[in-house]
Amino acid sequence: MMLLLVLGVLAACGPDAQKETGGSSEGDTKGEEAAKPEKLVVWEDEKKAGWLDKVAADFEKEHGIKIEVKEVEMATKMRDSLRLDGPAGTGPDIVTLPHDQVGQVVTEGLIAELNVEQEVKDRFSESSILAETYDGKLYGLPKASETPVLIYNKALADEVPATMEELYEKAKELTSGEQYGFLALFDNYYFAHSVIGGMGGYVFQENEGVLDPKDVGLNNEGAVKGAEYIQKWYEEGLFPKGIIGENGGSALDGLFNEGKVAYVMNGPWAFQPYKDAGIDIGVAPLPKFESGEPMKTFMGVKGWHVSAFSKNQEWASTFIEYMTNDENALYRYEQTSEVPTNVALVEEPAIAENEGAKAVAEQSQVAVPMPNIPEMAEVWKPMADSLQTLVTGKADAKSALDSAVNSINKNIEANHGGK
Structure with missing residues (x-):
């Protein structure tokens, strides 16, 4: 009887219980143990969301999760809207923010820490990952950078x-x-x-x-x-x-x-x-x-972040990894002209043959992220x-x-x- 009671308690503390509370453990495998939501809500910057039509459709075909996209001005309105809509339960699962806001939104409890494999971090320039890091913890993955x-x-x-x-x-x-x-x-x-x-x-x-x-x-x-x-x-x-x-x-x-x-x-x-x-x-x-x-x-980095209020943080993180892989990062660049920080794309013809994009990509490799x-x-x-x-x-x-x-x-x- 005692053994059965112990097993019951352990079961209650397992992955299903964590999913209900929005928690996760280092042993979780994202997307495999997390309950699959019907949709994820993504807030992208104004006049920049068109590229997501294809990427969202590809992700839905592969995982069966619909991506709902809303355009919100990034520099100021994104953060302010998250402050209101997040606690109200009407906010997004994923937001995009300039990296110099990361420290403030983390302090306010608006975004969640990202737990990704080292090979995912290695996609990006070291400085751009540093830009998305606060107090030694990673809070986002880079989507683009700019520097003089x-x-x-x-x-x-x-x-x-x-x-x-x-x-x-x-x-x-x-x-x-x-x-x-x-x-x-x-x-x-x-x-x-x-x-x-x-x-x-x-x-x-x-x-x-x-x-x-x-x-x-x-x-x-x-x-x-x-x-x-x-x-x-x-x-x-x-x-x-x-x-x-x-x-x-x-x-x-x-x-x-x-x-x-x-x-x-x-x-x-x-x-x-x-x-x-x-x-x-x-x-x-x-x-x-x-x-x-x-x-x-100084380098400015725009990144993708998981809302701390999202009930689907594991899947939101999975979609961020998907959005920022080399293939989709290149596609986004081709649609928006915003230069990604993916190391493998510096010599990609679409960037290397564009004088301005190549200059920004190369200068970004030695740039310093503005302190966040x-x-x-x-x-x-x-x-x-x-x-x-x-x-x-x-x-x-x-x-x-x-x-x-x-x-x-x-x-x-x-x-x-x-x-």
Whole structure:
């Protein structure tokens, strides 16, 4: 009798009980022991869902699960809608989010940890998997990335300099009057990190996927060296005063569209507007420094995530793995032009023969994912303020960065000290 009672208790704690509570164990085999739902609900970004028609149909044919797709604007509405619809039981099983929101949504309990095999993680660039990792745990699989690259006007430049030092010399040669050799928004920390990071600075120290907000490396020796490198472009008149501040982006684009700039540093979002302006553009990864170190641009990763409120988390994870396999990632790229981070696709003809996509894919291999922890919110303004004092000659590199880091540390302590 006692034996039968024990067996009964064990049965109640088995896979069926876990399915009812939404739990899972490391020993579960996804999709085999989980109850099969009639459908999964997927929220994809606005004007990006068309590719899912084919992929969803293929998945339904293979597994007998219907995929219902809804378009929701990703940058802000996706997260806000999940906050409301998830707890109400009317939300999705799968959402797509920019990776820099991962830390916040995990802290709020909105998405679930993903447990996938190492061979699945190995599909993607190491940096893109790091972008989907928070506090050492994986919360999503990448679907696409973007990062700044070198864009040039073929009418003014017929080659890509091998190093940033060569680009500097080329810029001095081509800058005269209202004509400029190279422009970048180096007073904007999103772009400036390429130099600061490339020379040894870092935002937060990273250790095995965990970012330490108490170790800020934005005023170390490398960071100061990077800031001094940035400062000289302004001191020597290679950048016009009009590209400083919040209107800098539109000023830079205007000059390039008027045919007054040979090279610019910008992201893939600028490709089509430049072409629409009649500029015959070339695109390449940013040149490395003479030391061999790359320009460590910030990378943004868009990923797929399982809602913490989903009752079908195992199958949702299975569909995410399916969506992001090499075949479907390539198909999505062909339909949306958003560059995947799958390592095997870098040399795929559809990407390798597209100059812009290839440049983004190659630059992404050396890019740094923007930190996805909540403390990153305390970095942007102090760095912007200090960079502007730097490029306007109101402070030297060390003083400017010391001031920024002092503010960052104080703000983190004040707003996140109890975490």
